[in-house]
Amino acid sequence: MLYLQGKSLPAAAPAVIPASADNWGLSFPNEGQSPVGNASAEDLARYNAWFLGDTSEKVIYLTFDCGYENGYTEQILDALKKHNAPAAFFVVGNMIETAPDIIRRMAEEGHIVGNHTFHHPDMSAISDQAAFQKELDSLADLYQETTGKALPHFYRPPQGKYSEENLKQAQALGYKTVFWSLAYVDWYVDNQPTAE
Numbered sequence: 327m328l329y330l331q332g333k334s335l336p337a338a339a340p341a342v343i344p345a346s347a348d349n350w351g352l353s354f355p356n357e358g359q360s361p362v363g364n365a366s367a368e369d370l371a372r373y374n375a376w377f378l379g380d381t382s383e384k385v386i387y388l389t390f391d392c393g394y395e396n397g398y399t400e401q402i403l404d405a406l407k408k409h410n411a412p413a414a415f416f417v418v419g420n421m422i423e424t425a426p427d428i429i430r431r432m433a434e435e436g437h438i439v440g441n442h443t444f445h446h447p448d449m450s451a452i453s454d455q456a457a458f459q460k461e462l463d464s465l466a467d468l469y470q471e472t473t474g475k476a477l478p479h480f481y482r483p484p485q486g487k488y489s490e491e492n493l494k495q496a497q498a499l500g501y502k503t504v505f506w507s508l509a510y511v512d513w514y515v516d517n518q519p520t521a522e
């Protein structure tokens with residue numbers, strides 16, 4: 327529920343997402359507490375957008391963004407299988423085109439494969455519904471051709487860049503928009519901690 331001056335806002339209240347929140351960001355003000363996003367969970371929920379689950383439950387949702395195959399995904403799938411832990415993989419067109427067997431394995435082993443757009447553009451720069459839909463539909467179509475299954479309707483904005491309009495656009499297409507509450511910065515491949 328979103329409260330303003332002691333009253334709950336009607337669901338149709340406009341512009342609840344701050345204009346500054348065009349790039350998903352988090353702060354961690356209180357140790358042991360959920361992080362704070364630059365849009366609140368309550369505001370995002372109006373658009374079926376999420377970055378936290380039910381915080382009264384000790385459940386972690388593992389999500390992976392897959393732009394390209396760097397040789398580790400099968401090991402990750404092995405580990406998830408060993409621990410019977412389903413995860414979500416947000417994939418782009420390049421990943422499906424270059425590693426279709428891995429995508430099929432994700433689907434067969436019960437993971438969610440979600441939509442990270444076909445070309446990984448800055449979607450916040452796209453306000454046209456048809457252009458927005460094309461990025462998502464082309465990825466979903468390629469997934470269907472590759473696996474024979476319909477793509478689950480979960481959407482992760484590339485780089486976390488989004489606009490309130492994008493949240494509406496994704497919702498109109500039946501997608502849940504999924505941000506994150508902690509990111510492991512693995513894309514700097516030369517700047518990683520040791521195994522220890």
Ligand SMILES: [Zn+2]
Nearest residue numbers: 391393484485
């Ligand atoms: Zn990405």
